[in-house]
Amino acid sequence: MWVLVTAFLVFFMQAGFMFLEAGFARERETVNVLLEGIVDTCLCGILFYAWGFAWMFGHGNGLIGWGDAAGHSWYCLQNLPDTYESTGVATLAFFLFQFAFADTCSTITSGAMLGRTGFWGDLWYSIGVSGFLYPIFGHWAWGPDGWLNSIPFWKAAPFHDFAGSTVVHTIGGMIALAGAIVLGPRLGRKFKRDGGGPMPYHNMTIASVGAVILWFGWYGFNPGSTLSAMDIAGVARVAANTTLAACAGGLGALIFVYPRSKKWDCGATVNGLLAGLVAITCPCYWVSPLGAIILGAVAGVIVILATDLLEYLRIDDPCGAWPVHGACGIWGTLSLGLFATGQFGAPTPTGADNSAGAVVKGLFYGGGTDQLVAQFIGNAAIGIGVFAVAMVLMYAVKATGTLRVAKEIEIEGLDLHEHGGTAYPDTRSSTH
Amino acid sequence: MWVLVTAFLVFFMQAGFMFLEAGFARERETVNVLLEGIVDTCLCGILFYAWGFAWMFGHGNGLIGWGDAAGHSWYCLQNLPDTYESTGVATLAFFLFQFAFADTCSTITSGAMLGRTGFWGDLWYSIGVSGFLYPIFGHWAWGPDGWLNSIPFWKAAPFHDFAGSTVVHTIGGMIALAGAIVLGPRLGRKFKRDGGGPMPYHNMTIASVGAVILWFGWYGFNPGSTLSAMDIAGVARVAANTTLAACAGGLGALIFVYPRSKKWDCGATVNGLLAGLVAITCPCYWVSPLGAIILGAVAGVIVILATDLLEYLRIDDPCGAWPVHGACGIWGTLSLGLFATGQFGAPTPTGADNSAGAVVKGLFYGGGTDQLVAQFIGNAAIGIGVFAVAMVLMYAVKATGTLRVAKEIEIEGLDLHEHGGTAYPDTRSSTH
Amino acid sequence: MWVLVTAFLVFFMQAGFMFLEAGFARERETVNVLLEGIVDTCLCGILFYAWGFAWMFGHGNGLIGWGDAAGHSWYCLQNLPDTYESTGVATLAFFLFQFAFADTCSTITSGAMLGRTGFWGDLWYSIGVSGFLYPIFGHWAWGPDGWLNSIPFWKAAPFHDFAGSTVVHTIGGMIALAGAIVLGPRLGRKFKRDGGGPMPYHNMTIASVGAVILWFGWYGFNPGSTLSAMDIAGVARVAANTTLAACAGGLGALIFVYPRSKKWDCGATVNGLLAGLVAITCPCYWVSPLGAIILGAVAGVIVILATDLLEYLRIDDPCGAWPVHGACGIWGTLSLGLFATGQFGAPTPTGADNSAGAVVKGLFYGGGTDQLVAQFIGNAAIGIGVFAVAMVLMYAVKATGTLRVAKEIEIEGLDLHEHGGTAYPDTRSSTH
Amino acid sequence: MKLIIAIIKPFKLDEVKAALSTSGVDGMTVTEVNGFGRQKGHTEVYRGSEYTVDFVPKAKLEIAVPDAVVAKVVDVIIKAAKTDKIGDGKIFVLPLEEVIRIRTGETGESAI
Amino acid sequence: MKLIIAIIKPFKLDEVKAALSTSGVDGMTVTEVNGFGRQKGHTEVYRGSEYTVDFVPKAKLEIAVPDAVVAKVVDVIIKAAKTDKIGDGKIFVLPLEEVIRIRTGETGESAI
Amino acid sequence: MKLIIAIIKPFKLDEVKAALSTSGVDGMTVTEVNGFGRQKGHTEVYRGSEYTVDFVPKAKLEIAVPDAVVAKVVDVIIKAAKTDKIGDGKIFVLPLEEVIRIRTGETGESAI
Ligand SMILES: Nc1ncnc2c1ncn2[C@@H]1O[C@H](COP(=O)(O)OP(=O)(O)O)[C@@H](O)[C@H]1O
């Protein structure tokens, strides 16, 4: 039941993403962003049903799964056991929880690609992301036989990713980056070194509230990843750390950008708190509240520097998907190797397995660099792998001619041309 | 506690309905729609307290209830037992859960009637819906002595409505239809065969996010209807089926309307996913994931055809309340008779009662037409009954002269005239 | 786990507050309101971590706490026991729940001060509220040694405040009042007796939906305050009473203002339902559904009269923070002394302690005035105390010159000057 | 040529447009404006308090016409826009020296 | 008659309106516009990056007046709208051939 | 002096502004308007049904210029705004009797 409640919360993040991404978009592509949010979800549900769940969470080999240990395939949710592995969680509840994660990953991508991607193009790459990239690379870290899954491939330290700084956010962020690169910037978008700057967003109100909805949903994302509410202390620690990292991320970004412009920058703060949340997603089970605050604050700074980097590289990422999810997903994964306190081991249904070999200890707590290196290898393997494949995917979609819309369509807006109407058609002069 | 958590989620659907209906409304009646959402909820709470709960869930006869089996009345929540019947659920928690359902039903109605109904008229018909129609017709199916409640009135198959495709949605949708018919279309609304089309909505952003909030709330609606979190497998099955039907409904509508206009229609997709949710509400406990997908996709098509039908019949239903809740409520109820797998019986606090006679089996799984006929009889009895009474109710309100506002008020907008101000009064030129 | 789920719901109230306060603000200060909502939350998290939790919930003396009974300080969440006191709740979960409460208190304040407060000023007073006023005054009533905490200081009746009509709402409301007084009204705000009236809000849609989100969050606030889901009957009673009081508050305000203007006033209804929720927060565990309805309806009237009072006193409180949280917080606290039924005593993890001396009985149920006087003393001590200190705090911030922005900034809007951009910069003519 | 500027009640826009169209006027440009005049604003209520909004939403039509049809166009507008209540609006007639159609470069009456 | 068009800073609108009103001008039509001129736009910041908005929001007033009061009205507007900072705006005076009140059909100065 | 009013396609605004600016025209006032004309509106779809929106969003530019440059400015606008599709818009030239700069009180061409 804990898994279901938290699955619902993770699902609710879609409302947050839709608000955030639509708010950061221009008015002319608002309907496009909203519909992508909905259709990505619908597609992801069907694909995760058809084969995504089997590939990601089924037994198989280190690179891909497909079914139970005896070889019966789980495609179309067939042959499922009542409860998943040793978690004690009803398999369909686990499916729902993991569908909501997959959906998150897919939605992240569209934030970097909005304003110029055709809807057919969106459908193709979404199928690629939800149906292929996410379940396969996700299997590496979370599949029962995934080659990164708790195998101590670097000395004694296995790679750990509690709730997905790597699996969900680095994957989503790297695909977003590939998409933004292959698409190129929106027409008229000039970059800082060319005397330009970001294009206007259309609604900061919904963008900010969207971020708070995401924060709320993260209480499903992280605490739900214990899978069991019986690990009471673990769940509470995860929830508290999640909160503190978000707080520190928001403040970190706010304070870091203030000296530049002497303005209290709402967009930066919003992305800062999300950066804190992305970063704490991997280490939330193993760090202390102080660690959460520090690593969250650092994430708040990283997200701004990463935004500057994209600006310098002339890459147009309207929502900051790569700075938030890519850069801070990487940071969060690595931060475990720095901040893990050494008090807690792998989570089990009833609490942390704190036996000698199982505890996770980072560099700053005297654990040496083993865990850090393990985290680096795991994150780099997935991050680089997924980026490479995503570039291929995006170029393939581009080759079909559906990735980017024609110039006129982009200038007049996707809503009018692809969706047959704008987001706010009832203006005073048109109807009174 | 499961019942409370899910009751909260169902309550939260009000936020979704307010966003959805306000977004689909014109700007000039936005405050009216919002206030109706709030006041319907407040009224419904007081009426359900006063007598609605007693009439619907009290013992009595097949047509109406009033209290406990010993004859003590439950009016004003008096004489309540600690836990409701054999559910083991605290009666006040059950009351809250059922209040949230009643509220949903009442809010559905207003979606079809917006833009032209006077506020006094709204108060009268809302009292009729929440205070009389819903609890009485609801008693037929869900009251402990309701004549449709698990009585095998057609061969061995009793009527089943797990979470209310009939009780909540068909009732709400049929009242909505009656309201739209008696009111007539909004001034200036021309229909397709007269060279016209729908009136513009004012905010697709909140309409779409409202739909996602409703989807989130549906995780209270359907999984909560097990009443017990101890039926772990049942709850998980319900939640997964609910998700897949929504996904299929959204995609079904999107794809079905694309060939018409070559546009990716956001409003259609929104109503499509809601159609999938409405349809799965009745059968969610007894069908397989594949069944959920198929019946959800069909609902996505039905909702469009039903919208076309209203257009043809020159009935103005601004939110599509009847296509979504009426037509797909009927389809969902019938679909149990087609898709029930025959694996599961009636839910009990700890799981499905899978004894021989109890399992529910539909036509496509070799169960013959018995269940289908039972579903048809139950749905038709309630649907036709409530439509007839609703027509009387609406004509009665019309006779008081409060149902529809004067021409000038409608043209200038309900907000200015009935509520003393518009939704967005602070425009730049007026205040800077 | 109950505590965590309800903590998440209370946290989600921030989204509601942001919508409500931004909706009631003018367009020019929307970003300011949103950013305040986020930054107050972030600050509050860090301060509650650093010392707020220790001061409020630590052992110490009657006026302030700091750590465990053995004298180890809880600053920076150090030395925490696994579970808090005798609640059986994981201390970090309890921390999170109480952080969400503290955050609410701090956000209430900004509702009265918006449109003219500089951001530096906001930071200073927010630190004062979240870091000092709330935890110290809160300790008086809820700290393990707080001088008001269950001590029968007036005859046999100890002061009771179940979920914070006094602790959260009266404190927040009285600080809001002090802030509004020290700031003075927004430029151009004329009052009724000077021929003026309120300034326009900019978005009633989000304000109304914000109120419904708050109502939803209140299901965390009140039912969560049982701390345990094992007191099934108590939780259900609290949830049902919360609902009925909100319903009655909304209807009370709607009906009370109708005769004045012959308009159905949405803003009044929104504040009315919030008034009902604030009022029921203290007595929700001990009153009957009927009591909840009556005291909620009275709150709906009080909130309007309190708004009139501020108008008469020429105090500009744009969101009505004092009428809703201050005035109705006081009323709610007192109402326990009138409406407590005498059936229930202090809550324990498994249910009410209904032993002879523990039950709470109000004047209308034959309990005499003892409980009423206890409530009055407790509420007055905290309310007056906090108001006095808040006046000092606000004057101190004023002395730094950061409390109120310059005239030009206020007229052109805080967003442009303090935040570097408005909430809705992408208008048609600027970008197409 | 003249430029006719008409300030009308917004909900009359459709009728005026239709009437003009049947009189051979096909082009016009419409702007949302706020009017101040004898028609006083209205009272709004907000949380139980009233306040006055002193502007009235209006639609402004700009119509370029050949001299010959000015009188007729003015008549058509008056007929369609009239409600006989204060605030029906005004028509202004301004001299218009030149009209150019951007697409073709045509000038004068043929460009209208 | 003349049509006076004044482009002013939006936050001066109330003052200008009040000043005109005490000078006997009761009617006017106001439009939200964006101005480009010597007053350069401003810099906005967004997620740590700056960008320039090169238009400035302005209010446009259109006031039909009898010839006799043109000078006075212009003066009143200048006094009320002036802040002595770049971007205070401009006043344009156009010839106005005819004014018609829709409600009554009155024409000329009495229709203003 | 003349007041040039140009109705153009909104997405051409930036180009027109840039072209004018390089031709020495620094000031202008822009309004969002809805145009009706030969360019018919478009069809929108909504939940599977189509409906027609019969206005087209346009940008209206008002530019006060000395008589000497009218022809040049008109030319510049035409060049920059042209797409050769119906609906490119129109340019109106109105006589302008006086211009006053509010900040300085300057009048005539130097106030433009
Ligand atoms: N002197 C004026 N100059 C410009 N516009 C005016 C003038 N007087 C009135 N208007 C416009 O005409 C509208 C209607 O005028 P008003 O005085 O209210 O009623 P009526 O049209 O019946 O005379 C006003 O709202 C305003 O937009």
Ligand SMILES: Nc1ncnc2c1ncn2[C@@H]1O[C@H](COP(=O)(O)OP(=O)(O)O)[C@@H](O)[C@H]1O
């Ligand atoms: N040539 C022009 N034609 C039309 N409007 C103009 C012209 N020049 C300026 N304006 C308007 O006047 C406003 C103020 O002009 P600007 O040059 O910024 O400062 P100032 O009013 O001090 O001369 C501009 O924002 C624009 O709206």
Ligand SMILES: Nc1ncnc2c1ncn2[C@@H]1O[C@H](COP(=O)(O)OP(=O)(O)O)[C@@H](O)[C@H]1O
């Ligand atoms: N007679 C007119 N008076 C005022 N504006 C007009 C007139 N005719 C056209 N317009 C404006 O010019 C725009 C373009 O005109 P249209 O007839 O569509 O195409 P074109 O510019 O190619 O002639 C219209 O949308 C409208 O704003």
